[in-house]
Amino acid sequence: MKDLLNAKKQEMLHFLEQIVNIDSGSHIKSGIDEISGLLKVKFERLGFIVEVVEEKAQGNHLVIQHRDAVQPEIIIIGHMDTVFPEGTAKRRPFTMKDGRAYGPGVIDMKASLVELIYALTCMKQTGRKGYQNVQIVLNSDEELGSPTSRSLIMKQAINKKYALILEAARPDGSIVTARRGGGQFKVFVEGKAAHSGIEPEKGHSAIEELAYKVIKLQQLTNHEEGISVNVGLIQGGTAANTVAAEASAHVDVRISQKKQINPLKEQIEKICTTNYIAGTKTNVVGKIERIPMEKSEKTEALLSVIKQAGQELGLTITDTATGGSSDACLTSAMGVATIDGLGPVGGFFHSEEEYLVISSLLERTLLLATVIQKLSE
Incomplete structure (x- = not known):
């Protein structure tokens, strides 16, 4: 041949x-x-x-x-x-x-x-x-x-x-x-808009809520165990003088062992269901698709x-x-x-x-x- x-x-x-x-x-x-x-x-x-x-x-x-x-x-x-x-x-x-x-x-x-x-x-x-x-x-x-x-x-x-x-x-x-293996998750946060100069106290910042979650999500990374969680894309807000009514993040997840899947999913869900800023709501979608x-x-x-x-x-x-x-x-x-x-x-x-x-x-x-x-x- x-x-x-x-x-x-x-x-x-x-x-x-x-x-x-x-x-x-x-x-x-x-x-x-x-x-x-x-x-x-x-x-x-x-x-x-x-x-x-x-x-x-x-x-x-x-x-x-x-x-x-x-x-x-x-x-x-x-x-x-x-x-x-x-x-x-x-x-x-x-x-x-x-x-x-x-x-x-x-x-x-x-x-x-x-x-x-x-x-x-x-x-x-x-x-x-x-x-x-x-x-x-x-x-x-x-x-x-x-x-x-x-x-x-x-x-x-x-x-x-x-x-x-x-x-x-x-x-x-x-x-x-x-x-x-790995997968992707999308985190959507809903807050309440308000003018940041006139009445900021009436707003609930989706960006601030998301910021807390991003830090917690990133901390799930464990290189020794072959786990990485990366928030690679964030979006939110409409103007610098407006309390953000919406924000979102795209999260890439990588794992090395099948047994890591469920514990990691539970940790992600816990972070996303925990409220840090009163008046905001969070929804997360996605899954680990590749074993x-x-x-x-x-x-x-x-x-x-x-x-x-x-x-x-x-x-x-x-x-x-x-x-x-x-x-x-x-x-x-x-x-x-x-x-x-x-x-x-x-x-x-x-x-x-x-x-x-x-x-x-x-x-x-x-x-x-x-x-x-x-x-x-």
């Missing part, structure tokens, strides 16, 4: 350039659907059946498996959306320099989409049948927390033995065996297969935990043996400096194909 992949290197890079130069931020439905259309053609040429799961507001999702597949045991998950606004691809299109490729979403995770296509291509063209043992879900809203694709992923993961998640490998090449991906015996067994595949290819595979969450948290919570970070190597995710190590595109494509085959034998 290595020789075949080497012969396809320029073809792979050309396809990568093509999809990187299409804006596909999570809210750019037209761009995501353009990419999904290109992928659909590629998969169908390989004999795969592509189901398009249509969405009205978000991009469409794809569910893919080979026409000869019978109860595939492996689910492969990737996403087509990025975090970048419309116009980014035109402003800084795909480029290559000094062994690296740059452009919006090049590593998170458009290079992984190319990796997947060509891993299956090489398997088929070299007579390996493992491609018949996979079901693929490519979603359009992972960067938003997979709100419309969550149930789709979980449905397709039923009865699967293995989940291979194609987020990028870490900058040092490590794959991911543990991720923090942490914790390293388990199943993970260790799958990791062993991947390390063995790497060894056969001359690659030393290491693993790590990471603070961000992904769709790996969904399959892991269902008890499916899950490994993430199986995409190519890169770094500076979600930034203008985001990059792909070009040599890793071929290496990780070969690794993915080898792992699929090993798990299918």
Whole structure:
């Protein structure tokens, strides 16, 4: 397969350039659907059946498996959306320099989409049948927390033995065996407006009430336990000389262990239901949607297969935990043996400096194909 992949290197890079130069931020439905259309053609040429799961507001999702597949045991998950606004691809299109490729979403995770296509291509063209043992879900809203694709992923993961998640490998090449889970909460405070110069005593400040809550919420962070609570956005008030009638906060929560979920939710609810300023009312909505991906015996067994595949290819595979969450948290919570970070190597995710190590595109494509085959034998 290595020789075949080497012969396809320029073809792979050309396809990568093509999809990187299409804006596909999570809210750019037209761009995501353009990419999904290109992928659909590629998969169908390989004999795969592509189901398009249509969405009205978000991009469409794809569910893919080979026409000869019978109860595939492996689910492969990737996403087509990025975090970048419309116009980014035109402003800084795909480029290559000094062994690296740059452009919006090049590593998170458009290079992984190319990796997947060509891993299956090489398997088929070299007579390996493992491609018949996979079901693929490519979603359009992972960067938003997979709100419309969550149930789709979980449905397709039923009865699967293995989940291979194609987020990028870490900058040092490590794959991911543990991720923090998390969710978001929105806190809304209602007070009473009054003129701050003429009759401030008649007002009840929603901003002051929220300020007390923000401090208490931030204090729930415990880095040693892998818990972080971050009030990242606050809004409120109408004018400097008016006691604020309304205020709100958006709260991001991250956890490392499933057992942390309920105690943390209770603490958040207690803070939000405690009144500090008389005459104000508070409402909180939200939940912890992604269960942490914790390293388990199943993970260790799958990791062993991947390390063995790497060894056969001359690659030393290491693993790590990471603070961000992904769709790996969904399959892991269902008890499916899950490994993430199986995409190519890169770094500076979600930034203008985001990059792909070009040599890793071929290496990780070969690794993915080898792992699929090993798990299918």
